[in-house]
Amino acid sequence: MSGIKEPAVCGNCAECKYDCCFSNRHCGDSHIFGLLTHEELHALMDNKRQIHFRPGETILKQNTPLTHLVCIKDGLAKVVSEDPKGKNLILQIIKSNSIFTGGGSIVDDFRHFTVAAITDVDCCFIDTGRLYNTLTKNSAFAIELLKHSNNQHLKMLSTLINLSNKYMPGRVADTLLYLKNNIFETNPYDFILSKQELADMSGMTKESFIRSLKEFEDSGLIHHSRNTIEILKESELIEISKNG
Amino acid sequence: MSGIKEPAVCGNCAECKYDCCFSNRHCGDSHIFGLLTHEELHALMDNKRQIHFRPGETILKQNTPLTHLVCIKDGLAKVVSEDPKGKNLILQIIKSNSIFTGGGSIVDDFRHFTVAAITDVDCCFIDTGRLYNTLTKNSAFAIELLKHSNNQHLKMLSTLINLSNKYMPGRVADTLLYLKNNIFETNPYDFILSKQELADMSGMTKESFIRSLKEFEDSGLIHHSRNTIEILKESELIEISKNG
DNA sequence: AACCTTAATTGACATTTATCAATTAATTTT
């Protein structure tokens, strides 16, 4: 819509070179940080910390105060809805150069989801107070964040709607296709995820996931060994996904 | 956060008196239109149309271009996710003084949900192009819309997460409590909704819903006749909801 | 009021999915 302002990253000051969401000026598909002037960018990022997480570590915890956004520089993380009775649902996998809030309405709220590292993750935390100031001053940035946030929520809604509309084979097909086409982008792909996690992505128990996977294997749709999955007949998987 | 600007509705020009989301300057819990100056408000609402819908009529249709927001002045509407195979899910009931986009990222997108009238509905349509202009000029308004939109999405996410985490009795309990506490706000309440719609809110078939309702009746938790439901033991229903 | 149409209800049954226990395979620790 309104044009992106001229590039504002100097490229030679230390912060601009090393900070995540800084050098490339965008997060995922959104050119969200490209809308900030150099001053706004520094004001926003000034005191942020870049942090490393080990696989499995919790980055943001559900129900804690939403004081910072997280911006994944490198690695893979999962967005999890934790249920009081221990049933976890993985709503989304987030990749490098993604910004995520853990749910909530940006200000004066708490996190609605947990975000945990799958691989090693480098990320930084952006203070929501500073973010709020930036939003106040730069409406193009606010609009872009609105879009980004809506898109992220809609993706999660779509995931959940699929879970509640489809039977197990359709859900497993969705998970396998999502991992191939959106996350790993190769075929075969090595999945770092445990069977429990794959089941949590598919809204079922690990036993059910394993059985479903085995049926696909027996029908020649996929081939999977310890931690690799190869999709052999994608069109048939898509058909299964459609039929629910 | 930033203070709400002084009241900008003149109260005597025809538009201000008769337009929805105009006289009261807010939609639902959000004082979103209270952040606009009189000029901005008129620029946004100038050419909007107020429209009446009959019960059952579609207000916004899923998969059509998102050109307008809808603002419910009076009546009750349902937000529905339509599945290609005909399985509908009601994600939310919207009441008077609510603003709704039908999903989507406000601009350059399509509607992700259908909105249909339950009762007679008076509503108006707000052009997204004009909205976009207003957002550009007034960042406090943009922030408020961001919050509103996030809250709306989070409510729907929470509904869907409940659907996928709970068994039928828990889901039915949730639906009954939601209608009593959030929509009709009386007890007993007359529900205008069909059993099919109640089932669509609870993520199950109408037969299953009816059976579950009957069990609650037999256990003395509720009393229901043709189109009235009375909640007799709310605390027990809450317990059932918690236990899934 | 008789007729027609749609919604609600019930029952019998099939299907889907979870649970539990037992076993095997993989991974980590000693």
Place this chain on the structure above:
DNA sequence: AAAATTAATTGATAAATGTCAATTAAGGTT
């Protein structure tokens, strides 16, 4: 490498839920 832990797999079974068909009730129309 052996032992110990954790993850993956399988089977048997129970529980949850959907499907289909039949019936009853309600509302609307002539």
